[in-house]
Amino acid sequence: MVETSKGGLFNTEKLIFGIRQVTQITGVSSRQLRYWEQQNYISPIQQKKGTSRQYDMHTLLKIANIQRFLSQGFTLSVAVEKAIKVGREAPLIRDFVLSRMNGVNIESDDRATIDFGFLDDSHKQRVLGVIDHGKTSFEIIDEV
DNA sequence: GTTCTAACA
DNA sequence: TGTTAGAA
Numbered sequence: 001m002v003e004t005s006k007g008g009l010f011n012t013e014k015l016i017f018g019i020r021q022v023t024q025i026t027g028v029s030s031r032q033l034r035y036w037e038q039q040n041y042i043s044p045i046q047q048k049k050g051t052s053r054q055y056d057m058h059t060l061l062k063i064a065n066i067q068r069f070l071s072q073g074f075t076l077s078v079a080v081e082k083a084i085k086v087g088r089e090a091p092l093i094r095d096f097v098l099s100r101m102n103g104v105n106i107e108s109d110d111r112a113t114i115d116f117g118f119l120d121d122s123h124k125q126r127v128l129g130v131i132d133h134g135k136t137s138f139e140i141i142d143e144v
Numbered sequence: 145g146t147t148c149t150a151a152c153a
Numbered sequence: 154t155g156t157t158a159g160a161a
Contacts, residue, residue, distance in 0.1 A: 031154060050161060052147050
């Protein structure tokens with residue numbers, strides 16, 4: 001069987017983007033990408049001398065996040081720090097949600113609930129993530 | 145035609 | 154940071 005990173009649908013780590021694609025996807029100019037690289041804020045995949053740069057998924061997301069913080073008014077260095085922070089938090093959030101995800105119940109066009117499993121080891125109550133008309137909330141329900 | 149490096153309005 | 158030059 002082919003190796004896919006973390007049990008995902010496919011190995012996102014093997015998605016490669018050329019500098020052109022990165023500029024189109026993130027809105028960051030090629031000049032900026034080269035400058036950020038020069039400042040050691042980002043690193044393309046190992047490339048030889050004058051060949052074109054290629055970026056992996058991780059770097060693409062980092063670039064997109066830096067851009068997001070820049071557009072929010074932060075300086076480049078601060079934007080980079082915040083992007084790095086997000087990069088560290090994302091996997092934790094992902095793992096947590098995936099580990100607690102017990103199923104989704106679409107109750108209507110406007111309401112759905114996500115079953116996050118038991119509240120605690122007593123297994124008497126269950127935690128539901130609610131999406132109602134776009135509004136999110138939690139509900140604790142007694143286990144039948 | 146695109147990307148690279150280096151330099152400069 | 155944008156833009157431009159000349160080379161790859």
